[in-house]
Amino acid sequence: MMYIELSNEDKKSLEPILIPKSTRLKITKLIKGWVATEDQDLLTVRKARFINRANNVLNNKIFVLEPDEMGNYDIPTISWVDCEFEVMIRRPSTVQLVEILIDFFMDDLIGLEEINRIFLNDSIGIEIQYIEKIGSVNHYEGSISIHYLTVIEKPTGSDKLQEDKSIATLLNRMEKSFETKDYSAVLHASASCFEAQAKKIIDKETALNQTLGSLIEQYRSRSYLPEEFIEYILSIYRRRNSEPNAGHGSPLPSTVTEEDAIFIRRMTYALLEIENDLEWVNGNR
Secondary structure (H helix, E strand, C coil): CCCCCCCHHHHHHHCCCCCCHHHHHHHHHHHHHHHCCCCHHHHHHHHHHHHHHHHHHHCCCCCCCCCCCCCCCCHHHHHHHHHHHHHCCCCCCHHHHHHHHHHHHHCCCCCHHHHHHHHHHCCCCEEEEEECCCCCCCHHHCEEEEEECCCCCCCCCHHHHCCCHHHHHHHHHHHHHHHCCCHHHHHHHHHHHHHHHHHHHHCCHHHCCCCHHHHHHHHHHHCCCCHHHHHHHHHHHHHHHHCECCCECCCCCCCCCHHHHHHHHHHHHHHHHHHHHHHHHHHCC
């Protein structure tokens, strides 16, 4: 049995990549779900298997579980295993962590899809890819490579915007459109974000079925945003309505460039955050 190792090129490329504690915590929680059982002794055995696989990569001493005469594990052993389990993902360097995750996968302890989803959501910029060998019966006959992704950093404060479900849905739609380079859809999602925000600010049931164009004066009088920002929002709304394949289908190509999409995306987050902060400040005076 031969374990697949990272190439020297991958190791060198991974060295400057930071995998933060928050991401490592998510991976730990994911593994907790995989080992979960109501049988405390079985849980200890499962956790120890992960710990020793990680220790093998880190060149640390392998821990041997020793049950008592009844086949159970004492409290000090359980406590030690619990503590080691909590830090086994936090302790390694980036290269070591990726090697540990690959070994977990090789032993059928984890799946790579869930790990890669965490990396993607946290904008780590890497994806662990397994290439299966045709006719193989286990992972050892395949190959592993690291795919380096273009990191799309979410603007600071974007997590708070996720509290509003309708805005969150539209922002996520904008993110997916940006990732797939569908820039007219970025414009559409941005305009929809501003429209939803305006209706929230106006806070009247009669506004729910109206367009931003028909609500703009009510929004202008109710919002604490400076006038030039209101005009920018209105320009996005108008451009969505006239842009090919943003507001309406068209045989004409979109004129929204990548540079436009970058600016639109950033301004969407910024104006939503600014308006929320202004609402909070003025509501708590």
